[in-house]
Amino acid sequence: MEEPKMQTASVVIKPNEEFIQEAERLKPALLKRKVEAVQLVNVVRDEAMIHGWKAEAAGEPALLSAKELGKGDSVILDFGDHRVGYLAFDVSSVGSPPDAPLQLKLTIGEMPVEMAEPFSEYEGWISSSWLQEETLTIDVLPKRIELPRRYSFRYVKFEVLASSMKYRAILDNISCTMVTSADISQVESLDHPDDMLERIDRVSIRTLEDCMQEVFEDGPKRDRRLWLGDLRLQALANYETFRNYDLVKRCLYLFAGVPDEKGNVSANLFIEPTLIADDTYLFDYSLFFTTSLFDYYTASQDEKTLRALWPTARRQVELALEQLDDRGIVQDRQTWWSFIDWQMDLNKQASSQAILIYALKRAIRMAVWVGCESAGRLTEQLSAIEEAALKHLWDGELNWFVSGEQRQVSWASQIWFVLAEVMPAGANKELMLRLLDTPPDIGLSTPYMHHHLVEALLVSGCQEPAVAHLKAYWGGMLADGADTFWELYDPDNKTFSPYGSYLINSYCHAWSCTPTYLIRHYGL
Structure with missing residues (x-):
């Protein structure tokens, strides 16, 4: 409230x-338990679903380590159930040595609609800072990223905002340390x-x-x-x-x-x-x-x-x-x-x-x-x-x-x-x-x-x-x-x-x- x-x-x-x-x-x-994502998903339009969006299975999380991501690419992970805790993941590169920082955007949500409708269009009277998203600029690859903020979510969207034409990013070992x-x-x-x-x-x-x-x-x-x-x-x-x-x-x-x-x-x-x-x-x-x-x-x-x-x-x-x-x-x-x-x-x-x-x-x-x-x-x-x-x-x-x-x-x-x-x-x-x-x-x-x-x-x-x-x-x-x-x-x-x-x-x-x-x- x-x-x-x-x-x-x-x-x-x-x-x-x-x-x-x-x-x-x-x-x-606090009791802690580490969990991992259960599948990759695509979020697609479905007017029969609440808010008009649903998540469809798109593969096993293990496929993510073979997925090379460049500017404009994105992936959505489904953790299978509601989670409250701290996200961590590995990020590395393939191709030439990284000659520019990697800028990565994370959108973190409890419902499929949060993966689909841009937060930039939010016009409510409560502060938009409650919307769960992060933009990371990573200067050195490879790197283990442990986000300090606690999140409440089921889905996480990773989007490459900027990198370099000389390399592509790889995400792996994505987990959440749940707390209660x-x-x-x-x-x-x-x-x-x-x-x-x-x-x-x-x-x-x-x-x-x-x-x-x-x-x-x-x-x-x-x-x-x-x-x-x-x-x-x-x-x-x-x-x-x-x-x-x-x-x-x-x-x-x-x-x-x-x-x-x-x-x-x-x-x-x-x-x-x-x-x-x-x-x-x-x-x-x-x-x-x-x-x-x-x-x-x-x-x-x-x-x-x-x-x-x-x-x-x-x-x-x-x-x-x-x-x-x-x-x-x-x-x-x-x-x-x-x-x-x-x-x-x-x-x-x-x-x-x-x-x-x-x-x-x-x-x-x-x-x-x-x-x-x-x-x-x-x-x-x-x-x-x-x-x-x-x-x-x-x-x-x-x-x-x-x-x-x-x-x-x-x-x-x-x-x-x-x-x-x-x-x-x-x-x-x-x-x-x-x-x-x-x-x-x-x-x-x-x-x-x-x-x-x-x-x-x-x-x-x-x-x-x-x-x-x-x-x-x-x-x-x-x-x-x-x-x-x-x-x-x-x-x-x-x-x-x-x-x-x-x-x-x-x-x-x-x-x-x-x-x-x-x-x-x-x-x-």
Whole structure:
């Protein structure tokens, strides 16, 4: 996720050095594995494929060492699956001694379209520097090249931009040293009788594995940061698979280590060169610190961490409660104050109210666990804001939750109120079935919200449609060529990108990894 910066000028960070040191102590060692390309490919036009391109086999990688490349020549290697790591290769020459440097361009991509459509035509609003390409000028041949930057990719295109008529270049021994902090040996085999769910589970795990680095990254291609919304979902998937509790704990301590002067945690963190809290603060993401701590303790029973981080978790709820109007409803402001989904037409008031209720219920349970006297006060506030939500946001004539001055009806509002369990179980089930039967115009844009749709169906007792949607949506990505799950996928608009170009989309993204959690946790 990445978005325009808002309200950023006056933030003052109050670091907690004890928390930062604890996070540093929990820094994982990265596991490394060397892999090589599996085939040469050509990328060709096919309008039936997503983005209009597909990769066709063009020979074994061993043929590359016999392929002489001159100016204007290019080759594309397919590593057979999604990879995150460091590229290295040998380059040498044949013919006369090299009398001029070799200029070599590498285009590195997760999807065939990145090998086909020139990055020079990119016009999105996110910096083009996220597009993975390198231009190397090599003065002396032969040479072993080890690229210092980490890449996220399946395909690599090598193109000779300039050389000399007196020699030609040879590429050989091309490899990737993959890196992750996820130990795949810790994952129990699913052996699901449904082949589609088995495959979705496997690709979900691979997506999570590639995002588990020194922190839970949102995406290894872009923007390689620790985001709270992604962390919450990654952690849930991790508890069912890798069970790396220390990595979750490290991330929680990092967020708690750099709050602002009011105690608010940032929506995301930069880890290098030093720990830096980004100047983006989101209503829903701050509350997800509270819910993430609750989930962590539920999975790990680590009482020491619960007690240490409880004040930070409680503070996020307190700050959110300050955002209520005199009716007890979250104020409706037209800024990037709450994310919810990449849906530009979505009014976020109702969803934000439901997320506050969702977080407050978990905060109350943590308060009881640690013996905090705030439990009673928080319980009273919960009752008041639930009552306010039913009074002001539930439209009994429409039978929908509404949001904002225009009383907008959206998928997100209904989903989050079901997850918050404001209404009785039977009413929640009726609401979800009505949502599927008569869907609102304001729909869902990302796998992030499709996760919440499936989970809302499950918690309301609608397992059959939950499984059907999971298979249709994530299975749709598989049918369109995914080997890790994507940041963005709209089956009705497969070119969708909130950034202005699908070239910059992330095709291995943290918030898409949750089917493995849904399948395993709910016993699907």
